[in-house]
Amino acid sequence: MAAVIGGIGISHTPSMGLEYDRGTANPDGFSPRWQPWYDGTRRVQELLERLAPDHLVVVYNDHLNHFDLDNYPTLAIGVGARFRQADEGWGPRELPDLEGDTRWGLHLTEELVGREFDLTVSQDLAIDHGVFSWLPYVFRQTGGRAGDRTGGGWPVTVTPIAVNMVRQPLPTANRLRSLGRAIRAGVATFPGDDRVLVIATGGMSHQISGARFGMANEDLDRYFLRNLPGHLDELVSIPVREYMRLGGTEAAELTLWFAMRAALSDRAAAVYTFQTFPAITGCGALVMAEPGALPGTGSGSEAGS
């Protein structure tokens, strides 16, 4: 049977994608503000190559780039062979579409609705920086020549699950923990032996409007990264508005990470954490693996912050 072999939590922000494009095209490399992030996430890429997932379930939030306020779903699942890149107002970046796997899309829809998650099914989902801002340096593109960002595709298929972080009321932290558990159960009934990685992306501390624009609470980010692997229930019990008060309104996206943690077993361990604050968004990464999922590793962890 298929199995969840690990999970990643990772931040997203338009600038981490644009700065990556700029830095790879520039002979002088990345800007000093952003260099630590691309250095820190190199280890994530190495670990992902060793985890060798066959499929990704990505829990993310759309930023009014696909959905709009005439119909705003609390939870939506992308089911299709391809997911194109959304135009966020500046035109899309030169990146290949995401590849879906309709067997997985249909299976997870059945399983999640069967577990009373009444998802909106999106058959033509356009994906924004919620995924594309970290994907190009966390997964190596295949098929194209080295350094050619437009060639080829991605090494693994994706089922995206979009969570409302736009319109109040937001789903509760407990609901996202339950979503993670339902994803885990749904993966386990998929025929075959696919290795599935669950990724949650959002946060960390940031606020991008109002007079608090640019607030940066690195102690909150480190607290969250330290406690998520072993103290999920305590973090879920903290009101979402408390994360928003301390870390900025967009820190509410940290609740998406609960779905990732809850999709893993109690025995899963953190193998890498990293955290930095380049500009206006707290940037963090956490890689967790189930026992035996990473060949040649014990349960030791490494921290890169």
Next chain:
Amino acid sequence: MHTINSVQAGQAAELTAPSFDLDEPGTIEFTAQRALAGRALNRFALSLRSPACRAEFLADEAAYLRRFGLSDEETRLVGERDWTGLLRAGGHLQAVLKLAATVGEDLWSIGAHNAGCDRDTLIAATPRRVSGVPAPAPAPPPDGA
């Protein structure tokens, strides 16, 4: 829950430290009421996700806005690029950002207007560091990892 607010040196003199509350003007929350009030504004702004619509808007702003049924006040806010006023009137930040992109501005323009300073001041001031965690903190894991 108690918190510590320690703002580090280097913060621009014009900007006070971000406070630990969700009140205006620090935070302009996109409430359900604002979502209702901003229906026309957000429809207009989100139409700018299409390159053809961006070109049409730039060619004749007034004519383009009339199609979306914006009020006189909303039309004025768009014309004056009053980013803070647009958010207060029910524009969602992510929608207003499409307008900024279309007219050659970006998130920093919106942020500076919201914070009441110029772009360079805001850029120099970020990250605007604060410190505080929820209390009481969970106990560390037993293995000390």
